[in-house]
Amino acid sequence: MVVAGGSIGGLAVALFAARAGHDVVLAEADGFPVPSGVEETWRGWKRRGVPQFRQLHGTQALGRAKLASRAPDVLDRLRTAGAHDVDLLASRSDARQRTGAEGLVQFRCRRPVLEWVLRQAVAAEPRVGLRSAVEVTGLVVAAGCRPRVTGVATTRGKLPADVVVDATGRRSRVGEWCVRSGTAPPTTCTVDTRQVYFTQWFRRDAAFTGDDPMLRVELPCATLLVLPVDAGWFSATFFAPAHDRGLRAALHSTDGFLGALRAVPSASTWIEDARPIGTVQFMGRLANQLRRPSARSPAGLLPVADAAVCTNPTWGRGAALALAHADALVDLLDAGEEPATLTAAFTAWTVENLEPWFHDTVLLDAETNARWAGARPAPSPERPFSHTDAVRTTRTDAGLHVAYLRYRNLLDMPAAFWSDPEIVDAVHAGSGALGGAP
Numbered sequence: 143m144v145v146a147g148g149s150i151g152g153l154a155v156a157l158f159a160a161r162a163g164h165d166v167v168l169a170e171a172d173g174f175p176v177p178s179g180v181e182e183t184w185r186g187w188k189r190r191g192v193p194q195f196r197q198l199h200g201t202q203a204l205g206r207a208k209l210a211s212r213a214p215d216v217l218d219r220l221r222t223a224g225a226h227d228v229d230l231l232a233s234r235s236d237a238r239q240r241t242g243a244e245g246l247v248q249f250r251c252r253r254p255v256l257e258w259v260l261r262q263a264v265a266a267e268p269r270v271g272l273r274s275a276v277e278v279t280g281l282v283v284a285a286g287c288r289p290r291v292t293g294v295a296t297t298r299g300k301l302p303a304d305v306v307v308d309a310t311g312r313r314s315r316v317g318e319w320c321v322r323s324g325t326a327p328p329t330t331c332t333v334d335t336r337q338v339y340f341t342q343w344f345r346r347d348a349a350f351t352g353d354d355p356m357l358r359v360e361l362p363c364a365t366l367l368v369l370p371v372d373a374g375w376f377s378a379t380f381f382a383p384a385h386d387r388g389l390r391a392a393l394h395s396t397d398g399f400l401g402a403l404r405a406v407p408s409a410s411t412w413i414e415d416a417r418p419i420g421t422v423q424f425m426g427r428l429a430n431q432l433r434r435p436s437a438r439s440p441a442g443l444l445p446v447a448d449a450a451v452c453t454n455p456t457w458g459r460g461a462a463l464a465l466a467h468a469d470a471l472v473d474l475l476d477a478g479e480e481p482a483t484l485t486a487a488f489t490a491w492t493v494e495n496l497e498p499w500f501h502d503t504v505l506l507d508a509e510t511n512a513r514w515a516g517a518r519p520a521p522s523p524e525r526p527f528s529h530t531d532a533v534r535t536t537r538t539d540a541g542l543h544v545a546y547l548r549y550r551n552l553l554d555m556p557a558a559f560w561s562d563p564e565i566v567d568a569v570h571a572g573s574g575a576l577g578g579a580p
């Protein structure tokens with residue numbers, strides 16, 4: 143098996159597959175030497191292939207659960223590197239005994255720390271051949287009534303493979319590779335989020351613990367998220383409408399950003415004893431995206447993680463979905479099916495388990511964009527209540543709080559939350575009692 147792309151998705155596939163007894167060659171286009179220590183991961187690790195490398199990364203509880211079952215040593219190494227576990231019910235004793243409360247734990251660290259620890263674990267696997275500075279440039283395909291991959295072309299020659307995992311992320315060129323090999327590209331669907339990101343990093347002297355909460359503030363024209371991670375580092379991020387040029391101009395400069403942060407009372411206290419690190423980091427052109435192999439795409443070609451399903455990062459889903467996708471792929475590899483059957487089964491799994499998160503994120507974005515425009519979306523069969531009302535009601539309804547956290551942490555599928563009649567009734571009753579204001 144060849145895995146193209148050695149970021150979170152590709153590393154997870156390589157690690158989980160190797161530990162399940164499969165041989166893997168992992169080709170990663172970036173070639174900068176991997177740092178020797180955790181601090182160098184931030185200062186010196188050049189990851190041109192991952193523009194979001196130094197953006198905030200929260201990891202939902204599903205991601206931690208997948209690591210705990212497939213690679214618990216990686217969680218231990220993350221803790222050694224400064225990551226900390228966060229009990230999401232720490233401040234809600236009323237919710238702790240509710241059904242589903244178990245497993246609501248995240249880990250928090252900077253993304254380079256997560257990738258560094260994963261990369262070290264993969265490098266130690268004897269079944270993985272790690273090829274840095276090797277870019278995959280195309281597919282090698284055997285013709286037939288159902289064409290099948292027999293390898294990849296790379297900047298360093300061909301690599302043979304019966305299965306090719308495309309883990310090259312949201313900008314994957316797999317469609318071009320298919321067309322050039324005379325096969326059908328995956329079908330794609332892209333929905334612009336119409337949102338942009340501004341992140342400023344800070345550091346305080348004391349390290350964070352599981353008791354340090356994150357802060358999410360819904361402002362009239364933007365959302366602010368303050369996320370404590372490892373070793374006293376925390377990020378402050380404004381998610382803002384892409385079209386608001388005035389706001390964008392203000393948030394681009396460190397002074398403007400700090401001014402905006404100080405204007406939010408609950409956030410201003412965070413920066414009293416902390417120093418800003420670096421400058422404001424901008425990220426735009428964010429889209430929700432699906433790439434699904436068609437029945438005429440080559441057998442053995444498997445897009446994973448962002449290359450298959452990419453969701454607006456404001457909801458912090460990508461890393462956990464990548465780990466879950468890798469976990470599911472290895473379950474199917476273990477069944478030992480031939481490539482065409484494996485491809486069909488993996489595509490079906492993705493449609494059932496990952497694509498709902500794409501559709502859910504598109505609906506969440508629509509509500510956010512409407513709220514920033516001063517509107518309120520009308521209820522629909524898919525959205526019988528708003529996200530805003532659900533969050534408000536969780537403050538007084540412990541059962542709903544657990545259900546909401548399980549959905550937000552990807553432990554329960556979107557339909558289990560939005561279509562459960564008891565949840566619908568609870569939110570309607572709760573938001574009515576609370577006044578239902580946006």
Ligand SMILES: Cc1cc2nc3c(=O)[nH]c(=O)nc-3n(C[C@H](O)[C@H](O)[C@H](O)COP(=O)(O)OP(=O)(O)OC[C@H]3O[C@@H](n4cnc5c(N)ncnc54)[C@H](O)[C@@H]3O)c2cc1C
Nearest residue numbers: 147149151171191194199200278311447448455458460461
């Ligand atoms: C601004 C921003 C913020 C985010 N915040 C969060 C968050 O808070 N929480 C969260 O869970 N997720 C977040 N994400 C998403 C998260 O980064 C991804 O879901 C996660 O990295 C998994 O992506 P991936 O491994 O599929 O691809 P990527 O991380 O995009 O990596 C693709 C890899 O493939 C390599 N590559 C590309 N082309 C080739 C080629 N031809 N040959 C070989 N190698 C190649 C690249 O160098 C890179 O290493 C964020 C994303 C963005 C854009």
